[in-house]
Amino acid sequence: MLWHEVFTFIFLSVIKAEDQLKEPVRRTIKSLQSKGYLRLDMDSEWMLNVLYSLLFTTWQQVQEGTIAKKSAATLIIETLFNGIKA
Numbered sequence: 001m002l003w004h005e006v007f008t009f010i011f012l013s014v015i016k017a018e019d020q021l022k023e024p025v026r027r028t029i030k031s032l033q034s035k036g037y038l039r040l041d042m043d044s045e046w047m048l049n050v051l052y053s054l055l056f057t058t059w060q061q062v063q064e065g066t067i068a069k070k071s072a073a074t075l076i077i078e079t080l081f082n083g084i085k086a
Contacts (some may be wrong), residue, residue: 022048054079 029047032038038047054076061067067075 022052025051051080 008013026048028033029044029051033040033044058067058072060074062069076083
């Protein structure tokens, strides 16, 4: 029983920390939507998860050597904005 409680505590702590990291980005996305810079017909949480996935996938591919480090940021921005820009 103790192992389960420890695992649950760690899992919930990680989820809380991840949400705290995402919150400023979440607010920014909503702000950009309200100003017309990002699509209103697409859920802001979806946009956040797409960005999060792009960041992680890009990091993985830079580590694997399939994406050049110097082009990673441009690739993310181009991919993101061509998909959700109003």
